[in-house]
Amino acid sequence: xxxxxxLLLAIIxxxxxxxxxSEAASVPKLGDTAPDFRxxxxxxxxxxxxxFSGQWVVLYFYPKDDxxxxxxxxxxxxxxxxxxxxxxxxxxxxxxxxxxxxxxFAAKYxxxxxxxxxxxxxxxxxxxxxxxxxxxxxxxxxxxxxxxKGKIAKVYLSVDTSRHSQEIVxxxxxxSH
Numbered sequence: 151x152x153x154x155x156x157l158l159l160a161i162i163x164x165x166x167x168x169x170x171x172s173e174a175a176s177v178p179k180l181g182d183t184a185p186d187f188r189x190x191x192x193x194x195x196x197x198x199x200x201x202f203s204g205q206w207v208v209l210y211f212y213p214k215d216d217x218x219x220x221x222x223x224x225x226x227x228x229x230x231x232x233x234x235x236x237x238x239x240x241x242x243x244x245x246x247x248x249x250x251x252x253x254x255f256a257a258k259y260x261x262x263x264x265x266x267x268x269x270x271x272x273x274x275x276x277x278x279x280x281x282x283x284x285x286x287x288x289x290x291x292x293x294x295x296x297x298x299k300g301k302i303a304k305v306y307l308s309v310d311t312s313r314h315s316q317e318i319v320x321x322x323x324x325x326s327h
Contacts, residue, residue: 177278177292177305184209184296185276189244189266192252197242197264199300206239206303206326207296208318211279211289215247215255215265219291219311226315228261234315237322238298244268245289246280295321 178184184207188198199207208227212220227234227241234241241263245252252265266273271287274280279292291311295304295318304321306314 176275177307178294178302180302180305182302184294184300184302185273187244187266187268187273187276189268189273190249191264191266192249192256194249195264197266199296202240202242202296203300204298206237206298206322208234208239208241208293209277209296210241210243210291210293210314211274211277212243212245212291213281213288214245215251216258220245221255221259223291223309223311223314224255224261224265225259226311226313227263228259230315230319231262233319234322237319237326239295239318239322242266244273246271246274246287293318295325297325 184199186199188196191197210223210227212223214220224243231241243263243265246268248269249267252267255261256265268274268289271280274289277292277294279290281288281290291309293306293309293314294302297303303325
């Protein structure tokens with residue numbers, strides 16, 4: 151029984167590592183045009199990347215509404231929103247959760263920015279931010295800083311939720327001067 155469990159664990163780990171590598175190749179590079187999207191937010195309104203044309207966009211993907219790391223990250227963006235907006239940036243979150251889940255999450259933590267429902271994972275996949283774990287799909291914790299012309303200005307593939315928002319503020323200050 152123990153050998154079976156170890157073998158199963160090894161197979162799962164290999165599948166996870168393979169999925170990480172194969173999807174990382176599709177992450178947009180600096181200077182690439184950011185993939186467009188049309189998704190519904192927590193209020194049922196359709197949003198697209200073109201809605202934010204002429205502005206910096208902090209497009210962050212996160213795994214799951216109302217989980218510890220995702221809550222910390224979202225609340226940090228909320229707390230830094232005035233600073234981010236003074237720097238000309240809009241914050242947009244995306245996960246594979248539905249808009250009802252986003253509405254509860256946004257209401258619970260007073261999140262004043264759009265949380266977009268990418269239920270089929272197509273947008274996350276277009277950014278290389280989809281983890282497809284056999285029957286479960288989740289968004290990886292990736293962030294893309296998109297410039298006012300719609301180009302990828304910065305890519306964050308390793309995010310520390312406790313300091314990520316400040317990292318974005320610091321980078322925006324450097325990039326917008």
